[in-house]
Structure formats: structure tokens, C-alpha cells
Amino acid sequence: MTTEPIIEMRNIEKHFGPVIALNGVSFDIRPGECHCLLGDNGAGKSTFIKTMAGVHKPTGGEILFGGQAMHFDSPRDAMEAGIATVYQDLAMIPLMSVTRNFWMGREPVRKVGPFKFLDFKTANDVTMSEMRKMGINLRSPQQAVGTLSGGERQTVAIARAVHFGAKVLILDEPTSALGVRQTANVLSTIDRVRKTGIGIVFITHNVRHAMAVGDRFTVLNRGKTLGTAARGEITPEALQDLMAGGQEMAALEGSLGGTV
Amino acid sequence: MSKTDATVDERIKETSKLRKALIRPELGAIVGTIAVFAFFIIFAGNSGMFNAQGVLNWSTVSAQFMIIAVGACMLMIAGEFDLSVGSMIGFAGMSIAIISVTLGWPIWVAILLTFALCIAIGALNGIIVVRTGLPSFIVTLAFLFILRGFTIFFPQLIERRTIIGGISEAAEGDWLAPLFGGKVGGGFFIWLGDLGVIEVFSRGTRAGQPVVDGIPMLIIWALGLVAIAHIILTRTQFGNWIFAAGGDAQAARYVGVPVNRVKIQMFMFTAFCACVFATCQVIEFGSAGADRGLLKEFEAIIAVVIGGALLTGGYGSVIGAALGALIFGVVQQGLFFAGVESSLFRVFLGVILLFAVILNTYIRRIITGER
Numbered sequence A: 001m002t003t004e005p006i007i008e009m010r011n012i013e014k015h016f017g018p019v020i021a022l023n024g025v026s027f028d029i030r031p032g033e034c035h036c037l038l039g040d041n042g043a044g045k046s047t048f049i050k051t052m053a054g055v056h057k058p059t060g061g062e063i064l065f066g067g068q069a070m071h072f073d074s075p076r077d078a079m080e081a082g083i084a085t086v087y088q089d090l091a092m093i094p095l096m097s098v099t100r101n102f103w104m105g106r107e108p109v110r111k112v113g114p115f116k117f118l119d120f121k122t123a124n125d126v127t128m129s130e131m132r133k134m135g136i137n138l139r140s141p142q143q144a145v146g147t148l149s150g151g152e153r154q155t156v157a158i159a160r161a162v163h164f165g166a167k168v169l170i171l172d173e174p175t176s177a178l179g180v181r182q183t184a185n186v187l188s189t190i191d192r193v194r195k196t197g198i199g200i201v202f203i204t205h206n207v208r209h210a211m212a213v214g215d216r217f218t219v220l221n222r223g224k225t226l227g228t229a230a231r232g233e234i235t236p237e238a239l240q241d242l243m244a245g246g247q248e249m250a251a252l253e254g255s256l257g258g259t260v
Numbered sequence B: 001m002s003k004t005d006a007t008v009d010e011r012i013k014e015t016s017k018l019r020k021a022l023i024r025p026e027l028g029a030i031v032g033t034i035a036v037f038a039f040f041i042i043f044a045g046n047s048g049m050f051n052a053q054g055v056l057n058w059s060t061v062s063a064q065f066m067i068i069a070v071g072a073c074m075l076m077i078a079g080e081f082d083l084s085v086g087s088m089i090g091f092a093g094m095s096i097a098i099i100s101v102t103l104g105w106p107i108w109v110a111i112l113l114t115f116a117l118c119i120a121i122g123a124l125n126g127i128i129v130v131r132t133g134l135p136s137f138i139v140t141l142a143f144l145f146i147l148r149g150f151t152i153f154f155p156q157l158i159e160r161r162t163i164i165g166g167i168s169e170a171a172e173g174d175w176l177a178p179l180f181g182g183k184v185g186g187g188f189f190i191w192l193g194d195l196g197v198i199e200v201f202s203r204g205t206r207a208g209q210p211v212v213d214g215i216p217m218l219i220i221w222a223l224g225l226v227a228i229a230h231i232i233l234t235r236t237q238f239g240n241w242i243f244a245a246g247g248d249a250q251a252a253r254y255v256g257v258p259v260n261r262v263k264i265q266m267f268m269f270t271a272f273c274a275c276v277f278a279t280c281q282v283i284e285f286g287s288a289g290a291d292r293g294l295l296k297e298f299e300a301i302i303a304v305v306i307g308g309a310l311l312t313g314g315y316g317s318v319i320g321a322a323l324g325a326l327i328f329g330v331v332q333q334g335l336f337f338a339g340v341e342s343s344l345f346r347v348f349l350g351v352i353l354l355f356a357v358i359l360n361t362y363i364r365r366i367i368t369g370e371r
């Protein structure tokens, strides 16, 4: 491909005290592509995307944003740069309303003289319509997130990221709690968003979901990249084996009658 | 199913307007307020509690509670406590006294310096809490002792006593002092007195003047702080961040809320409120004492909890906290009017606290879906 990457991560290392969570991971994301990040539990996927989203500062390595070296000091900087993230633990505040959660950090304001007040009308309307696009009909935008089901919460987080992801959208296991219809919705949303030229980083454990929308696939294992393959270069079976470390998986699959 | 285009959800029961209006964080405090007023109208109705002087009496006491409750409320919603509020009140009063009386500087300088000092100490509390990750309970408990210690030590060192008077003289003719110790609406009360709506003194040097000669600035401060804090909390971006910081600091950080800054600012605001309280108090009493403000932090926290705030943060209401403070003031002064043993104040307060909190918990579960 000829397009320049939006973000290029080179040899990213991240240490948590004695724990080496990332040990030299390279990754890039180009406009209009969906780059899937795969790997076992604890492989370092969430840690990796958190360095991309400004939550963690990498211990080593470089981040290039639009070709320029970049240091995100906080998630806010990354958000300003047009990177929106759905975190694995969703980053929702259960005691607060759906609208307040949706707009958290970038609240719409209305000026009254020298004062700025929250513009609840716009906020509520946009929240409701974005949620409807994702196939969830909220009872009220004022209801607390704590009253939503797990999948509904996940959908709010996704709708929020889609709304704010101007350049890059990072989705950390966004479909783990979703029903069939909502999952299909998220996958088609990924496809729709990708067509607008936004780069998508999609973390999942489900090879079928990855295969359905992915343009490239990168597999992480124990803090290192096992490799990157483009669509068509790799079969679902090969990808599955790569994710689980091959051999053992074949043995396990045998004992389960090939159902996994 | 045509759920995607339906605007109403068929899975929700119709709720009555009344129920909707009632299900709010302040409900416990509203019910408590009504109960308390009903109680005293019945048992102390003719005791003078509800004439002009009586109303002024319990309003002033309630306003004191309100000022510190507003600060405690905002801080608690942001997920932190400040147990040093009471000591801060003593400390601020003493600071004003030492600067104005002992050093002889103008009282406005003393007031401004004291505000700067207290807000800086509030910021220090906040910085220690967010940097170390220690519970604010412990950090501010340390400051409870540190500030009280200084409040006793300095006047003894400098003046060889623990009460410093002469503040009224120092405040004479000052431009800033009336903002804390003055009264407003004097003309209005004279007019009311002339109309016979409120009583006038019949004898003495003030014969013919109304028994209430104005609303103390303390009450204006209380109402002003409540109104401003309520608007900030419910209507602004910053208010959203305060809720978020207390609701789930990590989630808030992920979406770009500057949680540490918000928390530090709330510690500073709490210190500011304590300082307003202290300034009004020293100017009214004309003196500063080393034991002022004792236990005020707990009274503030109780008022806030009666008002519907969650001790663990992320949920609460300034209006509720103000009503909690009103309950406090009315009960404390009301038992005096009713001629009841003042120790019963505590019994009564304990009972109200328990009932309000049980009601609040029930309401909160409905609103937030806590399970």
C-alpha cells in the first residue's frame, strides 16, 4: 500500500516495575484500514493500545503521528489528535447518566454571556441518535449507565468512540458482551467508519470477527509481535493457531472434537 | 419488532409525574426538613422560634453549617474527604487575629493573606492525596492535628494566651471586613418595624428600632455559595468532571478528564469555605480562639450525607447538603427554644441521620441501578 500511516509505533516497550508487558512491538495504522490486533490473554494488547491512546507512556520506542514524533502526555492529548478508544473495561461511570458519560471530557457547551453551560439538548439528542444507529433504543438519555445491561454499556462506549474518532478508532474487544444483532451492527459500523478514511485498530479473540472486517492482522504473544499478515495472505486456521501458539491448540481442539 | 424506529420503549412502565418528581437525590433531606419543621411548629410554635428574632437565630446557625457543608459536598462528590476543616477554621481565625491584632496590619490584609494561606494548605492536602494515592481520610487527619497544633502553639508563643481579642476594633472602618461581618437590608427591616410586621425595641438605647436590623453577611455567603456550587455542579463541564472524578477516577482519566486537577481544586474550595466561615466568625465574635471549629468537619460531612451524597463519591447534591445543614441548625436551636435538654440534640440528630440515609440509599438504588 502506498498511503502513509496515520500512526506508526516503532519498537514499543512498556515495563511495569519488573513486569515487561511489551518488549518491542511495531505496528502501524493507515487511513481507511481495519488493522486487527490478536493474541492470547495477557499478551499485551490492551497495554499496547493504551500507549497509543496516551494512557501509558512507553518505556522505550517511538510513536510517529502523521510522520512526526509524538508524545501524548495524557489521554486528552490523544483525543485532541483525533484518536478515540473503547477500552476493554469501557471507561464508563455507572452512577452518571448515559449522556454525561457519552460526552465526558468533551462536553458541548452553550455560552450565556461570559459563562459556559452544558448544552443538554444537543447532548441528549446526539446521544439518542448515535445509540439508535447502533441498534439500541435507550429509555432515556438521563438514565444512569449503572441501569444498563453489559452490552448496552459496551454499545454506549462504542457509539461514543465512533462519534469522536476523527482519525483513529481503537476498539479493545468491543463485541465481548454483545448479542448477535449488536455484534453485526458493530462489525458493519467498523466497515462504514473505515470507508470514511478513518483507521481502525480492532482487538478481538474471535477469528471470524477479525476475518469479517480485517485488512491486516497482527498477532502479539508475550509482549512481542509474532508477525503481521494482510487479508488473503493467511487462512483463519493459521491465524487461530498463531494466536494460541499452534501445537497445544491442535491437541486441545482434538480433545474437544474440533469445535473450538 | 420495530424497536429501532420506536421512540418509546415498550418495556418500561408508565411512571407517574409525582413519582418522577420525588425520585431525586435530595428526597431524604426534603422529607427530613419537613419533619423537623413540623416537629418544632408543634412543640415550640409559641416559644419565639418563629418570630423575626427566632428565625434569624436558627437561620444564622444553619448558614454556618451550610458554608462548610457546600465545600464538603463538592469534595465528597469528587471522591475525597477533608477532616481538617474544623482545624482549618480555628487556624484561619487565629491567623487573621495574629496578623491584624498582634502585627497590627490592616484587617483586609490579614483576611486576604489568610485566604491565600488556607487555600494553599487545601492545595497541599490535595497534592499529597493525588500524588501518594493515600486515602484523603488519613492525609487530612494528619492536617487536623497539624493545624490545630499550630493554632494553639502560635498565640501562646506570641501572646501567651489562646484567645486573641480586639478584632472588632481592627475591623472598624475597614473596607473588606463588612463583606464578612456586616448586615444587609437594614432599611427594609426598619420599614417592616414601622409597619409593625416585626417587633421593635420598646426601651433602651435602641428603642423604636426593629429587633432584627439586617441579614448577616454570613447568610448571604451561605446562600450564594449554595447557588453557585449547585449551578457549577449540575450545569457546567467542570461539574461533570467533579462527578466523574469521584464516580470512577480511572474511567474519567481514560476519557481525558484531568482528575488530579479537579480533586486538588475541590480541596482548595473546601479550604476556601472553611476560611469564609472563620472570617465571619472572628469578625462577629471580635476574637479568635484556639478551640474554634472543633468537630465541624464531622458536622459538615453529616449534613452532606443527610443531603443524599454517597460517602464513596460520584453522587450527591448541593441543595441536599444545604437542607442537611438547615436540619442541623434548626434542630440545634429548636431544642433550645423548646426547652429540651440539649443533649437530646445528639439523639435527635442521630435518628434523623439514620432515617435520611436509609431513604437516600433506597432512592439512589432506583436512580443508579446499583445492585
Ligand SMILES: Nc1ncnc2c1ncn2[C@@H]1O[C@H](COP(=O)(O)OP(=O)(O)OP(=O)(O)O)[C@@H](O)[C@H]1O
Pocket: A016, A019, A020, A021, A039, A040, A041, A042, A043, A044, A045, A046, A047, A048, A088
Ligand atoms: N498496570 C499494570 N501493572 C502491572 N502489570 C500490568 C499492568 N497492566 C498490564 N500488566 C501486565 O501486562 C501484561 C499484559 O496485559 P494486557 O492487559 O495488555 O493483556 P491483553 O493482551 O490485553 O489480555 P486480554 O486478552 O486478557 O485482555 C499482563 O501480564 C498484565 O498482568
Ligand SMILES: [Mg+2]
Pocket: A045, A046, A047, A088, A172
Ligand atoms: Mg486486554
